[in-house]
Amino acid sequence: MEGCRRSLLKGLFAAAGALALPAALRPSALQAAPLEKVRASGVLRVGLYADNRPWSWDAQGKPAGIDADLARALAETLGVRADIALFTADEELSDDLRNVVWRGGLLGFQPCDVMLHVPFDRALMQQEDNVVFLAPYYHESFAGACARDAGNCEVVPAQFKGHPIAAELDSIPDFYLLGHAGGVLARDVVHTRTGYEAVSALGAGKAEFAVASRAQIEAAMADAPEAGIRKRRGPLPMMLSPGWDIGIAVKENARTLGFALEAEIDAMIGDGRMTALFSRHGVDWQPALASQGAP
Numbered sequence: 001m002e003g004c005r006r007s008l009l010k011g012l013f014a015a016a017g018a019l020a021l022p023a024a025l026r027p028s029a030l031q032a033a034p035l036e037k038v039r040a041s042g043v044l045r046v047g048l049y050a051d052n053r054p055w056s057w058d059a060q061g062k063p064a065g066i067d068a069d070l071a072r073a074l075a076e077t078l079g080v081r082a083d084i085a086l087f088t089a090d091e092e093l094s095d096d097l098r099n100v101v102w103r104g105g106l107l108g109f110q111p112c113d114v115m116l117h118v119p120f121d122r123a124l125m126q127q128e129d130n131v132v133f134l135a136p137y138y139h140e141s142f143a144g145a146c147a148r149d150a151g152n153c154e155v156v157p158a159q160f161k162g163h164p165i166a167a168e169l170d171s172i173p174d175f176y177l178l179g180h181a182g183g184v185l186a187r188d189v190v191h192t193r194t195g196y197e198a199v200s201a202l203g204a205g206k207a208e209f210a211v212a213s214r215a216q217i218e219a220a221m222a223d224a225p226e227a228g229i230r231k232r233r234g235p236l237p238m239m240l241s242p243g244w245d246i247g248i249a250v251k252e253n254a255r256t257l258g259f260a261l262e263a264e265i266d267a268m269i270g271d272g273r274m275t276a277l278f279s280r281h282g283v284d285w286q287p288a289l290a291s292q293g294a295p
Contacts, residue, residue: 035078035256038113043083046071047100047112050086053196054219054281055117058086066215066281067116070137070265073277074114077264085112093119094128102130102251113250113257120247120290131249135262136288137274138215141243142173144236145199145217148228150208156237157209158184166190166198166207172241173198173211180238196220203227211236215283222282245288266291 038044048056048067056065063071063084075082087109090096099105100115120136146153150163157165158181167173169191178186192198195212199220202210204227210217221229248265250258268274269287278285 034254035260038080038257039078042080044071044075044078044080044114045083045085045110045112046075047085047087047115049117050088051194052117053194054215054283056084056086066278066283069277069280071116073268073273074261074264078260085109093124097128097131097249101249111251113254114261115249117246118249120245120288130252132252132255132258134248134250134258135265136245136247136290137265137269138246138278139243139286139288140213140215140246142176142211142236142239142241143214143217144232145202145210145212145221146230146232147202147205147208148230150202150230153209153230153232154234156181157211160209161185161188163208164188164190164201164206166192166201166210168192168195168198168212171195176236176239177211199229200224200227202229214286218283219281243289245290247288247290 048063048065048071051057052065052067054065056063056067058064063086068084071084072082085100087096087100087105090099097115097118099109100112102111104111118133120133125133144153144157150160152159157177161184165177165185165188167177167189173195174189174191177189190198190201190207192201195216196219198207198210198212199217200223201207203220203224212220217229217231221227221231248258248261250261265274268277269291275285
């Protein structure tokens with residue numbers, strides 16, 4: 001189904017050069033609003049990923065998660081209402097930035113004033129001329145977790161050969177497990193839609209070991225404390241991803257808004273509100289390396 005959706009969008013993009021689209025299907029001409037325009041409108045439009053638990057997801061028609069709570073807190077600081085727009089990830093991050101921040105989507109999705117949960121990466125910044133990256137507010141990384149009766153969680157993952165292990169389909173944890181120790185675990189990998197679901201599979205008896213992001217593991221453990229899911233304490237051997245910082249993105253001409261949001265995020269980090277916000281979702285807040293002056 002996801003592949004069909006992406007093929008359809010590619011077809012629409014190809015056809016756009018030859019056919020004039022109706023006004024309703026043209027990319028929105030609206031621009032990301034700078035600070036005073038947002039305050040005057042009374043609304044801060046925030047773009048969040050639609051299926052990214054524990055960060056953002058649709059909970060019975062209402063956006064929920066760490067980033068949803070952060071969006072509301074930022075809007076409140078500006079004295080405006082948060083209008084949270086959940087969107088489905090496209091093929092590449094550049095596509096998401098184009099659709100959500102600086103241009104708008106082909107099928108009428110209006111650009112947002114700010115997008116949360118954007119990798120704060122120097123190489124990415126050099127590639128994207130239409131957006132400004134600011135306010136790194138968390139450092140994410142991958143970790144392992146085990147089911148209650150899965151034995152020693154600190155052993156090398158290859159020790160789980162012959163037992164079901166879970167990972168999000170086509171993700172870095174998936175590739176890591178498929179290639180670990182020469183591929184000895186390839187037949188044991190159970191694929192799930194998300195990393196959060198991979199960890200939840202441990203409590204449901206569908207897997208004995210899982211690899212996911214640290215936030216996904218901690219949130220799943222907090223949401224099902226009776227399930228006995230255990231977080232691996234040590235690092236994953238040969239995991240090539242060193243982790244990444246998460247920040248925000250605004251349109252290039254909306255720096256005044258971006259700087260105001262960055263100042264509030266810094267204040268939340270400094271006075272403990274950020275730690276408390278993450279804690280409400282069972283996640284231990286980790287400071288971004290970039291905010292500590294790391295290269």
